[in-house]
Amino acid sequence: MVRYVIRRLMWLVLVLLGLCAITFILSRIVPSDPAACYLGPRPRPEQVEKVRVQLGFDKPLYIQFAYYLRDLSHGDLGESLRTHRPVLQGIWEHLPASLELMIIGIFIALLVGIPLGVISAKKENTAVDHLSRLFSVANVSMPAFWLAMIFQIVFFRWLEILPIMGRIDTVVSLVSPVKDITGFYTLDTLITGNWTALRSALSHLVLPSLSLAAYSTGLIARMTRSTMLEVLREDYITTARAIGVSEGEILFIQALRNALGPTLTTAGLCFAYMLTGTFFVEIIFSWPGLGTYTTNAIFLNDYPVIMGVTILMAMFYVAVNLLVDLLLAVADPRIRLG
Amino acid sequence: MGIQKNRKGRLNRGREYWRGMNLVLKNPLTTFGLGVIILLIATAFLAPYLAPYPDQGRGLSNLKERLVSPNLKHPFGTDNLGRDILSRIIFGARISLKAAIAVVLIVIAIGVPLGLIAGYFGGKIDEIIMRFADMILAFPSLLLAIAIVASMGPNLLNALIAVSIPWWPWYTRLVRSQVVSLKEMQFVESARAIGASNLRIMFRHILPNCLSPIIVQATLDMGYIILFLSSLGFLGLGTQPPAADWGVMVSDGREFFLEQWWISTFSGAAIFVTVFAFNLLGDGAREALDPKIRWRFQRT
Numbered sequence: 128m129v130r131y132v133i134r135r136l137m138w139l140v141l142v143l144l145g146l147c148a149i150t151f152i153l154s155r156i157v158p159s160d161p162a163a164c165y166l167g168p169r170p171r172p173e174q175v176e177k178v179r180v181q182l183g184f185d186k187p188l189y190i191q192f193a194y195y196l197r198d199l200s201h202g203d204l205g206e207s208l209r210t211h212r213p214v215l216q217g218i219w220e221h222l223p224a225s226l227e228l229m230i231i232g233i234f235i236a237l238l239v240g241i242p243l244g245v246i247s248a249k250k251e252n253t254a255v256d257h258l259s260r261l262f263s264v265a266n267v268s269m270p271a272f273w274l275a276m277i278f279q280i281v282f283f284r285w286l287e288i289l290p291i292m293g294r295i296d297t298v299v300s301l302v303s304p305v306k307d308i309t310g311f312y313t314l315d316t317l318i319t320g321n322w323t324a325l326r327s328a329l330s331h332l333v334l335p336s337l338s339l340a341a342y343s344t345g346l347i348a349r350m351t352r353s354t355m356l357e358v359l360r361e362d363y364i365t366t367a368r369a370i371g372v373s374e375g376e377i378l379f380i381q382a383l384r385n386a387l388g389p390t391l392t393t394a395g396l397c398f399a400y401m402l403t404g405t406f407f408v409e410i411i412f413s414w415p416g417l418g419t420y421t422t423n424a425i426f427l428n429d430y431p432v433i434m435g436v437t438i439l440m441a442m443f444y445v446a447v448n449l450l451v452d453l454l455l456a457v458a459d460p461r462i463r464l465g
Numbered sequence: 466m467g468i469q470k471n472r473k474g475r476l477n478r479g480r481e482y483w484r485g486m487n488l489v490l491k492n493p494l495t496t497f498g499l500g501v502i503i504l505l506i507a508t509a510f511l512a513p514y515l516a517p518y519p520d521q522g523r524g525l526s527n528l529k530e531r532l533v534s535p536n537l538k539h540p541f542g543t544d545n546l547g548r549d550i551l552s553r554i555i556f557g558a559r560i561s562l563k564a565a566i567a568v569v570l571i572v573i574a575i576g577v578p579l580g581l582i583a584g585y586f587g588g589k590i591d592e593i594i595m596r597f598a599d600m601i602l603a604f605p606s607l608l609l610a611i612a613i614v615a616s617m618g619p620n621l622l623n624a625l626i627a628v629s630i631p632w633w634p635w636y637t638r639l640v641r642s643q644v645v646s647l648k649e650m651q652f653v654e655s656a657r658a659i660g661a662s663n664l665r666i667m668f669r670h671i672l673p674n675c676l677s678p679i680i681v682q683a684t685l686d687m688g689y690i691i692l693f694l695s696s697l698g699f700l701g702l703g704t705q706p707p708a709a710d711w712g713v714m715v716s717d718g719r720e721f722f723l724e725q726w727w728i729s730t731f732s733g734a735a736i737f738v739t740v741f742a743f744n745l746l747g748d749g750a751r752e753a754l755d756p757k758i759r760w761r762f763q764r765t
Contacts, residue, residue, distance in 0.1 A: 142603045149609075153616040261494065264748060268740040270692060272699050273715055273733030280726050291723075403607040407696065411719075422700060425615040437612040444605045 132453070139445045146441050147199070150434050151192050165208045195434075204435035209427050214435035217420055223310025224294060225409070225416030229401045231336040236343035237394060243344075244351025244390070245378055248359060259348065266345030271404050275338035275411040282334060290331050292413040299327040335412045339404055343397035350393040354386040361385075388455055395451030399444040495749025501742035509558040522552035524707030532725045542727035544717065550728060553709040554735045560710050561739065564621065564703075565690040568628050569683045576633035577679065580640025581667050585648055595641065598634035606631035607693065614702040624703040628693050632686070639682055643675035681750060688743025695736045711736045 165178050179185050183194055198205060204214035240263075247259040282289040290296065294312055295305065303324050308315045313332070316325035358364065359382055367377050402417070409418035417436065424432035490496050508515060516522040517539075526546035535542040541550035583594040601609075613627035647653065648671060656670050697703035698712025706713060711732045718728025 138603075142600050145600050146604055146609075150612050150616060153613055257494070260748075264744050265737075265741060268688065268692070268737055268744050270695060270699070270712070270715070270733060270736050270740075272696070273729070273737065276715070276719070276722055276729050276733065280723065280730070284723050284726075400605060400607075403605050403611070406611070407699065410700075421611075425611070425700070425702070430616060433612055433615050437608060440608055441604050444608075445603055448603075 128456070132449075135449050135452075139442070139449070142445060143438060143442060144196075147196065147434070147438060148192070150437050151195060152188070165211075199438070204438070205431035207424070207432050208429045209424075214432050217432065218417065218436060218439060220310075221415065221417045221420040224414060225402070225405050225418065227311045227313060228332070228335055228339055228405055228408070228414065228416065229398060231332055232339035232401055233343060233394060233398045235336060235340040236347050236397060239340075240344045240347030241351050241383070241390060243348040245355055245383060247348065247352040248355035249378055251356060256352075260352070263345040263348040263352075266341045267349075269341055270407070271338050271342060272407040272411055274341055275334065275408050278334045278338055279411070289334055290327075294328060294331050294414065295324060296327040296331070299324055335408050335414055338411070339401055339408045342404060343394070343401065346393055346397055347390060351386060351390045354389045355382060358382045358386045388458075392451055392455065395447050399447040402440050402443060492749045494745050498742040498745030498747075498749065501738065502746060505558055505739060505742070506562065508555055509562045512555050512559050516549075516552035516555040518549040518552045519556075521548040522556035522709060524548070524709065532721060534725070535727050541731040542725070544714070544728050545721060545725075550714075550731050553714060554711065554732055557709040557711045557714065557732065557735060558739075560704060560708055561691050561694065561736075564625060564694050565687050567625050568632065568690045568694070569686065571625065571629040572633045572636055572686075573679065573683065575629065576636025577640050577672070579633070580637040581644055581672060583637065584641040584644025585663070585667050585671065587645075591641075594637065598637045601631055601634050604631060607696065610693065610697065611700065611702065614697060619702040619705070621704045621708075624694060624697045627697070627702075628690060632690075635686075636679065636682070639678060640675055643678060644671055647671050647674055685743070685747035685750065688740040688747065691743070692736065692740045 165182065170178075183191055186194075195205070202215065204218075206213050207217060210217070243259050243263070247256045250256045279291050283291040303321050305312055305315050305321065305324050305328070306319050308318060312328035313325065316322070316328055364377060364382055367381050368374075372381065405414075405416060406418035406422060408414065409416045410422060413419070417440075421433065421436045423429075424436070490499070512522065513519045518527075521527055526548060527543070528547050530539070530543050530547040532545055533539055533543040533547075539549050539551065541554065543549055544553070579594050579598075583591040609631045610624075610627040613630060614623050617623045617627070653666060653670055656666050661670070694703055695710065695712030695715075698710040699716045701713075701716065704710035704713055706717075714732035715729045715736070718725070718730075718732065722729045
């Protein structure tokens with residue numbers, strides 16, 4: 128087990144090196160001049176020259192890459208060309224907003240997806256099954272940004288029951304400001320007992336997290352259905368039925384327990400995938416998270432930010448995958464890691 | 466009856482596929498998906514004849530009729546430059562399909578030869594190619610694509626490249642797994658016995674036998690590629706205006722959409738319906754081709 132983890136971690140390092148190399152090379156073959164970017168609009172040529180030397184852009188590419196890796200190994204992702212602030216700090220400030228969205232999103236996906244898959248498997252090939260499968264395929268096929276906009280039209284414009292953008296109501300944030308403890312508004316308001324802010328934060332979370340959850344809900348329901356179908360055919364289920372265990376217990380306890388493995392793997396993948404999915408949702412809801420931070424950087428050609436976010440996200444992605452594999456091995460004695 | 470070979474030494478799977486096709490079409494949802502896709506392809510081909518305002522579909526603005534809500538003349542309304550949304554969507558089908566096909570071709574051009582080489586030669590080369598493929602698959606693909614276009618500059622060509630880079634390893638894997646079993650077959654051995662070169666064996670004898678799974682996979686991937694490309698377009702990283710790209714149209718409509726909801730809603734719906742159709746077809750095909758599920762399918 129320990130050896131397996133070590134091997135996977137070494138693999139992770141290799142993967143990240145590859146990723147750094149790819150993004151680094153790509154970002155440097157662009158015609159735009161990073162030194163000019165750094166200085167802002169209409170710099171003087173001698174200024175550009177000075178900054179180019181100062182930031183090391185005059186050196187050959189492989190030396191620049193070596194510098195980047197050296198800084199990276201110290202946890203330094205460089206500084207933004209536009210704001211001149213450390214990239215890591217920027218990511219750190221924007222991360223909680225995205226994570227809050229993702230965590231709630233994955234919970235919604237699990238809470239809706241698993242029961243849907245179980246019922247679908249139980250009622251295989253009936254109208255209920257067809258409908259639920261149609262629902263999951265639809266969820267997987269929907270562009271998140273489009274769904275988010277439809278939600279806004281329906282719930283904000285027509286029904287006028289939910290807010291359209293941001294993490295909290297402006298008035299509420301002025302009257303009863305959220306104390307920054309964890310960066311998660313729901314947690315912070317809970318800890319400080321700030322109920323008005325909590326209510327506002329929750330109502331702002333509904334639409335974005337639903338839009339983010341759609342894709343994962345579909346995938347999880349699909350996965351649960353197909354593994355449940357297999358499990359329900361096993362002998363021990365027949366035995367359980369024969370000795371009169373109630374159908375509910377068979378479905379949701381006896382069978383689901385054994386079908387949960389692949390579902391959780393899918394959920395882990397979904398959670399990692401949400402990091403990119405949140406880009407689109409955040410744009411629509413003006414959600415001040417990582418997605419907003421990155422898309423702004425993309426349009427400003429702020430490549431240290433783009434690279435930093437890419438590397439951190441890839442790390443997170445690979446780490447989540449590893450964690451899911453390990454958890455499964457711990458939970459299920461049938462799985463042996465080697 | 467086993468799989469037979471025809472004169473050219475290829476495995477004759479025609480009948481097998483016909484049976485598979487019948488199974489696919491037994492499912493009404495799959496048939497529906499297939500129907501939508503055929504309709505879409507026809508729309509793309511006939512766009513200039515089907516679109517009520519072909520010039521506007523190509524990008525010509527008509528400032529006299531800006532932001533008109535859906536009516537008989539403009540069933541889906543018009544955008545901020547007065548262009549008929551329906552025509553734009555019809556022309557968008559062309560762009561989406563063309564772009565998706567381009568990606569599929571690039572991916573096949575990279576992934577298939579690598580898979581052939583890896584599977585055929587084995588050993589070190591195999592190891593290197595497959596580890597590299599695994600490495601690419603370890604990244605979140607959409608993020609990788611975004612990072613690539615963001616660094617290379619946003620335009621359609623870069624978007625196509627950016628989508629292809631995280632995608633080709635799937636084809637390398639697919640082809641390799643086929644080649645590994647095919648290269649042990651007798652027709653390969655006899656080709657080698659009469660002195661055919663490695664290159665000839667790989668491309669003339671082995672490749673034709675893995676074409677079907679490649680084609681099936683490519684068809685199934687189309688939906689995801691379209692979704693992928695329109696997501697890039699939405700971020701402004703794909704097709705550039707005035708070309709009619711569905712993702713770009715959704716993003717253009719955002720500015721007005723609380724009042725003029727039709728721009729984003731209809732163009733997004735076009736993406737949704739297309740991807741939905743491809744996914745329905747894909748699910749059906751997968752069920753029909755997977756023997757474990759096929760049994761279940763035939764029974765009912």
